Amino acid sequence: MPAIINIDKCTGCGVCDEICPGDIIYMTDDTSKAMVRYPDECWNCGSCRIECPEDAVSYIFP
Amino acid sequence: MNIKTNELRTDVLVIGGGTAGCLAAMAAKQKGCDVTLVEKGGSIRHSGSLATGVDHYSAILGEGPWDTPEAFVNKFASTRPGITDLKVVSTYAKEARKIFGFLEEIGVNFKDAKTGKYYRIAGLGGRDPHTICFEGGRIKDVFSAYLGKLQVRLLERLAVEGLLISSGRVTGAVGFHIRTGDFYIIRAKSVVLGTGGATRLFPSPTGRDFFTHAPPFNTGDGHVIALRAGADLTNMEFTFCSVSPRGSDSPAITGFIGMGATFVNARGERFMEKSHPLGDHAPRTAIVNNILKECAEGRGPCFVDCRHLGEEAIGRITKGILNERPTLMDFLKHKDLDMTRDLIPYELREMETQGQGIKVDENCCSTVEGLFAAGDCTNVGLAVSGACTLGYVAGEKAVKHAAAIKDFDDDLQQVNKLRDTIYYPITNPGNIRPIDVEDEMRRIMSTWVGFNRNADGLKTAIKALKGLKDNSRAMMARSFHELMRANETRNLIDVAIVIATAALERKESRSLPAHSRTDYPRQDDEHWKGYIIVNRGDGEELKLSYQPLKTAN
Numbered sequence: 286m287p288a289i290i291n292i293d294k295c296t297g298c299g300v301c302d303e304i305c306p307g308d309i310i311y312m313t314d315d316t317s318k319a320m321v322r323y324p325d326e327c328w329n330c331g332s333c334r335i336e337c338p339e340d341a342v343s344y345i346f347p
Numbered sequence: 348m349n350i351k352t353n354e355l356r357t358d359v360l361v362i363g364g365g366t367a368g369c370l371a372a373m374a375a376k377q378k379g380c381d382v383t384l385v386e387k388g389g390s391i392r393h394s395g396s397l398a399t400g401v402d403h404y405s406a407i408l409g410e411g412p413w414d415t416p417e418a419f420v421n422k423f424a425s426t427r428p429g430i431t432d433l434k435v436v437s438t439y440a441k442e443a444r445k446i447f448g449f450l451e452e453i454g455v456n457f458k459d460a461k462t463g464k465y466y467r468i469a470g471l472g473g474r475d476p477h478t479i480c481f482e483g484g485r486i487k488d489v490f491s492a493y494l495g496k497l498q499v500r501l502l503e504r505l506a507v508e509g510l511l512i513s514s515g516r517v518t519g520a521v522g523f524h525i526r527t528g529d530f531y532i533i534r535a536k537s538v539v540l541g542t543g544g545a546t547r548l549f550p551s552p553t554g555r556d557f558f559t560h561a562p563p564f565n566t567g568d569g570h571v572i573a574l575r576a577g578a579d580l581t582n583m584e585f586t587f588c589s590v591s592p593r594g595s596d597s598p599a600i601t602g603f604i605g606m607g608a609t610f611v612n613a614r615g616e617r618f619m620e621k622s623h624p625l626g627d628h629a630p631r632t633a634i635v636n637n638i639l640k641e642c643a644e645g646r647g648p649c650f651v652d653c654r655h656l657g658e659e660a661i662g663r664i665t666k667g668i669l670n671e672r673p674t675l676m677d678f679l680k681h682k683d684l685d686m687t688r689d690l691i692p693y694e695l696r697e698m699e700t701q702g703q704g705i706k707v708d709e710n711c712c713s714t715v716e717g718l719f720a721a722g723d724c725t726n727v728g729l730a731v732s733g734a735c736t737l738g739y740v741a742g743e744k745a746v747k748h749a750a751a752i753k754d755f756d757d758d759l760q761q762v763n764k765l766r767d768t769i770y771y772p773i774t775n776p777g778n779i780r781p782i783d784v785e786d787e788m789r790r791i792m793s794t795w796v797g798f799n800r801n802a803d804g805l806k807t808a809i810k811a812l813k814g815l816k817d818n819s820r821a822m823m824a825r826s827f828h829e830l831m832r833a834n835e836t837r838n839l840i841d842v843a844i845v846i847a848t849a850a851l852e853r854k855e856s857r858s859l860p861a862h863s864r865t866d867y868p869r870q871d872d873e874h875w876k877g878y879i880i881v882n883r884g885d886g887e888e889l890k891l892s893y894q895p896l897k898t899a900n
C-alpha cells in the first residue's frame with residue numbers, strides 16, 4: 286500500500302511534496318494539506334515519512 | 348499550448364542526480380567548470396537508488412593482500428560470468444581508494460560508532476570482507492550539502508528527454524519541467540549521464556508495478572536518449588534480477604548474508620552450500636538461479652534463516668535496513684515476521700536493467716564524443732562504490748573534454764523536432780492512457796522475454812513491442828506529470844525492444860537466469876564470449892554487431 290497521510294496531523298508544510306522522488310504527493314488546492322495524488326505510482330520508499338516533521342506519514346502492508 | 352522555453356549554457360551538464368550524477372557534478376565543479384546538474388525527481392536529497400540511504404559500501408582499502416586493486420580485478424573476473432570489460436573495472440579498482448577518501452572528506456562517516464573502525468563483512472560475490480557496514484541513511488543529504496557548497500547549478504523536477512548532437516559530438520540536451528511544463532534547452536560542451544537503470548519493464552511480483560526493487564522512476568531514459576544520439580548499448584540481453592522477502596521490494600541480502608544468515612529451502616537444506624563454491628556468498632545471479640532451481644525441482648519455497656544469529660548480528664541487520672530501506676522493517680512487522688523466530692520467505696523480483704547499457708571505455712566515455720556515463724545506466728554497474736568512483740571519473744573526464752571545445756552549438760532544428768516528440772501526448776492527445784500501454788509492454792516482456800527465452804518467442808515479442816510502439820502515439824497526457832509518464836513509457840518500450848533484439852541475437856545461455864535460451868541452453872564461449880552491441884545507425888532500425896572480448900574474462 287502506498288504512503289498514507291494522516292490529515293489530522295499534517296500541517297501542510299509541503300516538505301513531502303517537495304522531496305518525493307516520483308512526483309506522487311501534491312498539496313491540496315488551498316495548500317493546507319498534502320495528498321497522495323498518484324497512489325498507484327508510489328514506490329513505498331519512505332522518503333516522505335523520513336522528512337515529515339509531524340509524523341503524519343505511515344505505511345500499511347496488508 | 349503556451350509553453351515557456353528556457354535556454355541555458357553550461358560547460359558540463361550532468362543528467363540524473365543519483366549516486367553517479369552527484370559525484371560527477373562534484374568532480375567537474377571542483378575543477379572550476381560551470382556545472383549544471385539536472386534531476387527528474389523532486390529533490391536530489393531523496394532521488395535515485397539512495398533515496399532513503401545505503402548501508403553497505405564495497406571498498407578497496409589495502410588492509411590485506413586480498414584488498415588491493417589487482418586482487419579485486421582478478422576476483423571480479425572469476426566471479427562474474429557475464430561479459431565485463433575488465434579495463435573499466437580496473438579504472439574503478441585503481442580510483443576506488445581515492446574516491447572513498449574524498450567521500451570521507453565531504454562528511455560521509457564510514458566508521459562504526461561502537462569501535463571507531465571500519466566494520467567490514469563479506470557480501471555477495473566473494474568471501475573477502477570488502478563491504479563496509481555504515482550508517483548511510485543520510486548520504487544524499489551529505490551529497491546535496493556539498494553540491495550546495497560548491498554552488499553547482501541544480502535543476503530539479505526536470506526530465507531530460509533528448510540529447511543534441513552536432514557533427515557526431517554531443518552539444519547539450521532538452522527536457523521539460525514535470526510540474527510547470529516549461530521546455531529547457533541546455534547547451535553544453537560535455538554531458539554526463541547518470542540516469543540509473545530501467546525498472547518497470549516486467550510485472551512486479553508484489554502486484555504493484557511501481558513497488559519495485561530499484562527506483563520505478565528510473566526508466567532507461569539515459570539508455571534511450573544515448574541510443575538515439577548514436578551511442579552503443581551493450582549487455583542489454585542480460586536482465587538483472589534480485590530476490591527479496593516475499594511481497595516486499597527490498598533485497599537486503601548483503602546485510603543478511605554478510606551477518607551470517609543463510610538461504611534454506613523448504614526442507615531446511617542449505618542449498619547454496621552445495622550448489623556454488625562461494626555458498627551463500629555467491630554472486631546475486633547464482634543465488635537467484637538456485638532459488639529458481641530449488642522451486643522448479645519441488646524444494647521451494649526458499650527462505651533466509653537468521654534464527655541462529657546472536658543479538659549483535661540481528662541488531663546490525665536491523666540497523667542496516669533502517670539506514671537503507673526503512674519501510675522493510677514496517678513490512679516485516681506487519682507480516683509478523685520476527686528474524687529471531689521465523690524463516691523469512693524470499694522470492695524473485697521483477698527483472699530489470701541495472702548495469703547493462705551505455706558502453707563506456709576506461710575513461711567513462713560512450714561511443715559518442717563528449718558523452719560520458721557512469722553507474723547503472725552503463726554496462727559496468729558495480730553498485731554504490733562503482734557509481735561513486737566512476738561517476739567521479741566521468742566528471743573529471745568531462746571537464747577535460749569541455750576544455751577543448753570553444754563554442755556552444757545553437758542549432759534549433761533538432762531542438763524543435765525533439766520538442767514536438769516530447770510534448771506530442773499533450774499537444775495531440777489520443778485516447779490511450781500511458782499506463783495501459785505500459786501494462787501491455789510488461790505482459791509482452793513477461794510472456795516472451797523473461798526467464799525462458801527462445802527464438803520464436805523473442806521474435807513474437809519484438810513484433811508485438813513494435814506494434815505497441817506505433818500504438819503508443821495515441822497516448823494522452825492530461826497534465827505534465829502524465830506527460831512525464833508517457834515519455835517514460837515510450838522510453839521503456841524502446842529499452843524493451845533493445846533487450847529482446849539482443850536476446851534474440853545471443854544464441855547461447857549465459858549468466859543464468861539473466862539470459863536463458865531454451866533453444867540454446869549451453870554457454871558457448873567459442874562464439875559468444877563477447878559483446879553484442881546495439882546501435883541505431885542512421886535510422887530507426889537497430890543495428891547489431893558482435894565484438895569479442897579482448898581481455899581475459
Ligand SMILES: Cc1cc2nc3c(=O)[nH]c(=O)nc-3n(C[C@H](O)[C@H](O)[C@H](O)COP(=O)(O)OP(=O)(O)OC[C@H]3O[C@@H](n4cnc5c(N)ncnc54)[C@H](O)[C@@H]3O)c2cc1C
Pocket residue numbers: 362363364365366367368385386387388394395396397401402403404405505506507508541542543544560561562564565566568569597671672721722723724728729730731732734
Ligand atoms: C533500495 C536499494 C538499495 C541499495 N543498496 C545498496 C547498498 O547498500 N550497497 C551498494 O553497493 N549498492 C546498493 N544498491 C545499488 C546502488 O544503489 C546502485 O547501483 C547505485 O546507487 C546506482 O547509482 P546511479 O547513479 O547509477 O543511479 P541512481 O542513484 O538510481 O540515480 C539515477 C538518477 O537519475 C534520475 N533520472 C532518471 N532519468 C532521468 C531523466 N530523464 N532526467 C533527469 N533525471 C533522471 C533519477 O531520478 C535518479 O535520481 C541499492 C539499490 C537500491 C535500489
Ligand code: SF4
Pocket residue numbers: 290294295296297298299300301302318319336337338339340341342
Ligand atoms: S511533510 Fe508531513 S506535515 Fe508536511 S505537508 Fe507532508 S504530511 Fe503534511
Ligand code: SF4
Pocket residue numbers: 287288304305306307308309310321326327328329330331332333334
Ligand atoms: S513513499 Fe516515496 S514514492 Fe511514495 S509518496 Fe512517499 S516519497 Fe513519494
